Amino acid sequence: MKSKLPDVGITIFTEMSQLALDHQAINLGQGFPDYNPDALLIQCVNEAMLAGHNQYAPMAGVPVLREAVAEKMARLQAHEYDPGDEITITSGATEALASAITALVHPGDDVILIDPAYDLYAPVIRLAGGTVVRVPMMPPTQDTPRFAMDWNALEGALGPKTRMIVLNFPNNPTGTILSDDDLAHLERIASRHDVLLLSDEAYEHIVFDGESHRSLASRPALAERSVVISSFGKTFHATGWKIGYLCAPKSLSAEIRKVHQFMVFSVPTPMQHGLANYLRKHARLEQLSTFYQQKRDRLKTGLEGSAFRPLQSQGTFFLLVDTSALGDSKEKELARRLTIDHGIGAIPVSAFYEDPNAPQANHRLLRLCFAKQDPTLDRAVEALRAVPGVAA
Numbered sequence: 001m002k003s004k005l006p007d008v009g010i011t012i013f014t015e016m017s018q019l020a021l022d023h024q025a026i027n028l029g030q031g032f033p034d035y036n037p038d039a040l041l042i043q044c045v046n047e048a049m050l051a052g053h054n055q056y057a058p059m060a061g062v063p064v065l066r067e068a069v070a071e072k073m074a075r076l077q078a079h080e081y082d083p084g085d086e087i088t089i090t091s092g093a094t095e096a097l098a099s100a101i102t103a104l105v106h107p108g109d110d111v112i113l114i115d116p117a118y119d120l121y122a123p124v125i126r127l128a129g130g131t132v133v134r135v136p137m138m139p140p141t142q143d144t145p146r147f148a149m150d151w152n153a154l155e156g157a158l159g160p161k162t163r164m165i166v167l168n169f170p171n172n173p174t175g176t177i178l179s180d181d182d183l184a185h186l187e188r189i190a191s192r193h194d195v196l197l198l199s200d201e202a203y204e205h206i207v208f209d210g211e212s213h214r215s216l217a218s219r220p221a222l223a224e225r226s227v228v229i230s231s232f233g234k235t236f237h238a239t240g241w242k243i244g245y246l247c248a249p250k251s252l253s254a255e256i257r258k259v260h261q262f263m264v265f266s267v268p269t270p271m272q273h274g275l276a277n278y279l280r281k282h283a284r285l286e287q288l289s290t291f292y293q294q295k296r297d298r299l300k301t302g303l304e305g306s307a308f309r310p311l312q313s314q315g316t317f318f319l320l321v322d323t324s325a326l327g328d329s330k331e332k333e334l335a336r337r338l339t340i341d342h343g344i345g346a347i348p349v350s351a352f353y354e355d356p357n358a359p360q361a362n363h364r365l366l367r368l369c370f371a372k373q374d375p376t377l378d379r380a381v382e383a384l385r386a387v388p389g390v391a392a
């Protein structure tokens with residue numbers, strides 16, 4: 001059979017999770033928590049089921065949840081989305097991204113991705129007939145121990161065929177967030193080029209060190225051309241529920257809903273009612289960053305003096321570690337050895353590049369997920385500290 005995606009196999013997350021399972025390793029690879037959502041959220045969903053919210057939801061999502069999202073966006077990002085026409089509840093950020101790309105990218109369009117990039121974007125762009133144009137972030141340096149946007153490179157990559165730029169901040173895998181300066185650069189670019197912005201903000205509520213998340217929704221000149229996407233799964237430790245949302249101006253939302261309605265029609269009703277109730281009455285979104293910052297610091301401090309040098313993580317639940325002290329193997333080989341020989345599952349950052357084997361994709365970095373219970377993190381630290389460095 002002629003494949004539409006001949007070079008796509010299983011994802012690196014599935015591959016490394018299976019390897020971790022096979023070798024009974026602590027899985028700091030795939031990005032999911034090893035703890036439950038708040039019992040109150042589970043109770044809210046149970047109550048919704050018992051109250052009879054068990055049949056199809058409206059295609060765009062139940063009104064109470066769309067209203068709760070509109071309130072949250074107005075409160076935190078000062079943008080008023082109309083819950084009727086501009087907010088859609090989706091099957092995770094995944095379906096929101098896939099529906100938006102499918103609806104908005106036409107055959108022959110160029111779509112810019114920022115490398116390293118989450119693995120979903122490129123195949124879906126290609127399925128829509130688009131061409132992926134990659135712009136690398138600037139890799140970490142001694143002075144700036146994190147990846148950073150290269151706005152000149154981004155502007156240089158824009159051309160007459162550019163339809164969309166995909167952005168993902170807080171960024172998976174690098175942990176980089178956007179600053180006010182970054183948003184100003186983006187505004188300048190958007191004012192000169194007629195492009196759409198697809199903003200994957202799945203980690204919007206996980207930002208550290210007193211910084212705040214700067215959504216593209218927070219600047220009117222960006223919001224008018226942006227599709228802003230998030231994930232309740234990531235926010236509420238419920239990745240298995242696969243529920244998220246998408247905010248976009250009415251004209252864009254109308255096109256995206258045409259795809260959403262035939263991709264999934266609607267998403268589970270009791271989850272939607274439960275989340276609406278929880279968001280209104282119980283959710284403490286401000287506490288999430290503190291919760292995760294403690295975990296980040298537990299892992300980071302634990303690794304001090306080990307062969308793994310932590311980089312700066314400004315947000316998400318990922319920490320990149322520099323493995324230069326372990327020799328010069330390719331990142332993927334290193335991740336495999338770490339799992340098999342030392343019992344720690346990790347993800348090579350090179351997997352987020354177009355060609356994971358290319359020298360410019362290998363910065364000797366591994367991604368560790370710290371969305372784990374403290375005892376799990378402590379066991380991981382112990383195992384990582386026991387990995388000997390190679391004498392220089």
Ligand SMILES: Cc1ncc(COP(=O)(O)O)c(C=O)c1O
Pocket residue numbers: 031091092093094095118168172200202230231232233234239242243244
């Ligand atoms: C950057 C990014 N976007 C989207 C997703 C998918 O989110 P969801 O589980 O809500 O579909 C993930 C999950 O890992 C992610 O890291």
